Amino acid sequence: MNYPKLPEDCKSMLCKHLTPESFEELKNKKTANGFTLEQAINSGVVNIDSGIGVYAGDKESYTLFDKLFDPIIKDYHGFGKEDKHTSNLNPDDLNAPNPDPDGEFIVSTRIRVGRNMDNMPLGPAISKEQRDKVEASVVEGLSTLDGELKGDYFPLLGMSKEIQDDLIKDHFLFKEGDRFLDAVGLNKNWPEGRGIYHNSDKTFLVWVNEEDQLRIISMQQGGDIKEVFSRLVSAIKSIETKVPFSYSEHLGYITSCPTNLGTAMRASVHIALPKLAEDMEAFKTITDKYYLQIRGIHGEHSESEGGVYDISNLRRLGITEVEAVQDMYDGVVALIKAEKELS
Numbered sequence: 001m002n003y004p005k006l007p008e009d010c011k012s013m014l015c016k017h018l019t020p021e022s023f024e025e026l027k028n029k030k031t032a033n034g035f036t037l038e039q040a041i042n043s044g045v046v047n048i049d050s051g052i053g054v055y056a057g058d059k060e061s062y063t064l065f066d067k068l069f070d071p072i073i074k075d076y077h078g079f080g081k082e083d084k085h086t087s088n089l090n091p092d093d094l095n096a097p098n099p100d101p102d103g104e105f106i107v108s109t110r111i112r113v114g115r116n117m118d119n120m121p122l123g124p125a126i127s128k129e130q131r132d133k134v135e136a137s138v139v140e141g142l143s144t145l146d147g148e149l150k151g152d153y154f155p156l157l158g159m160s161k162e163i164q165d166d167l168i169k170d171h172f173l174f175k176e177g178d179r180f181l182d183a184v185g186l187n188k189n190w191p192e193g194r195g196i197y198h199n200s201d202k203t204f205l206v207w208v209n210e211e212d213q214l215r216i217i218s219m220q221q222g223g224d225i226k227e228v229f230s231r232l233v234s235a236i237k238s239i240e241t242k243v244p245f246s247y248s249e250h251l252g253y254i255t256s257c258p259t260n261l262g263t264a265m266r267a268s269v270h271i272a273l274p275k276l277a278e279d280m281e282a283f284k285t286i287t288d289k290y291y292l293q294i295r296g297i298h299g300e301h302s303e304s305e306g307g308v309y310d311i312s313n314l315r316r317l318g319i320t321e322v323e324a325v326q327d328m329y330d331g332v333v334a335l336i337k338a339e340k341e342l343s
């Protein structure tokens with residue numbers, strides 16, 4: 001393997017941090033699952049518009065390819081090699097009375113975490129047999145859930161395109177064919193081994209074997225962020241008694257993309273901010289101040305529609321789950337205040 005030809009104007013973390021020296025040191029290494037540097041960086045090589053461009057194939061990738069992952073994690077998360085991640089999933093520690101009780105601004109709230117099974121490769125390095133075993137183990141664990149979390153599993157294999165398109169349109173199901181995931185092998189054997197579990201109200205959902213092996217999701221209309229967080233916490237605590245999660249003291253919950261390490265949590269609102277949308281500089285001054293990320297209403301790589309934006313926490317590693325949700329909450333309060341002042 002030769003040092004990849006990357007354009008001068010490439011801005012990804014791969015381009016920034018894969019030096020000829022680190023490349024020479026890492027290029028012939030393989031993890032116990034046979035995952036190589038070439039596989040780890042392929043997404044960023046073929047998608048030069050990547051933000052990161054690198055994925056892990058297993059927990060070992062983060063230590064074996066540390067000369068590449070450590071500078072990326074330091075740059076993206078401000079988190080050093082000796083730092084330790086801590087977790088806090090206690091909703092009592094969250095100060096978040098509904099910031100929009102009249103429903104003027106917040107359309108809906110969604111909080112998700114990524115999780116991967118302990119002692120299994122991550123999606124980029126998993127075999128079809130292992131992925132099918134992950135699906136079977138997760139679905140068996142989900143089948144024991146009760147009360148509000150009780151639901152059904154719907155494999156993608158055999159799901160009608162109409163049902164699939166409706167679930168995606170209504171923000172419940174993952175899109176397919178993401179080119180960034182494709183380039184690192186995360187779409188192999190699609191749609192086999194993939195599916196969605198949800199309760200009857202679709203306020204609790206679990207994606208199986210998309211970018212991570214589980215995406216555990218709590219969501220509902222309106223801005224009761226604390227209620228959404230509480231439901232998610234009870235789901236995480238129920239599932240982890242049945243499905244062992246991959247975790248490290250240093251990096252927290254292990255995920256295929258380094259941006260999701262730590263809490264692996266994205267807490268978001270779909271919020272109508274038509275006035276702020278006319279002054280994106282003022283809008284981004286607030287989102288920067290509160291460590292927020294702006295996405296479109298169909299998630300990553302989508303656009304806002306009708307002045308409605310997906311606003312979520314940017315920080316995931318080196319802060320706790322409560323702090324991640326507090327980041328989003330405090331930023332949303334500031335955005336609503338600014339929108340009211342402009343109105």
Ligand code: ADP
Pocket residue numbers: 108109110112168170171172173174215219266268269270295296297298299300310
């Ligand atoms: P993820 O959040 O899992 O990293 P995306 O950003 O692609 O992935 O979002 C996944 C889906 O969740 C998309 O359909 C998106 O519209 C939906 N979504 C995200 N936040 C909200 C929200 N607050 N309310 C409703 N749907 C949401």
Ligand code: DAR
Pocket residue numbers: 049050051052053054180211257259260300
């Ligand atoms: N698209 C990839 C990943 C960025 C973070 N989003 C994730 N993990 N879904 C990139 O390198 O831009």
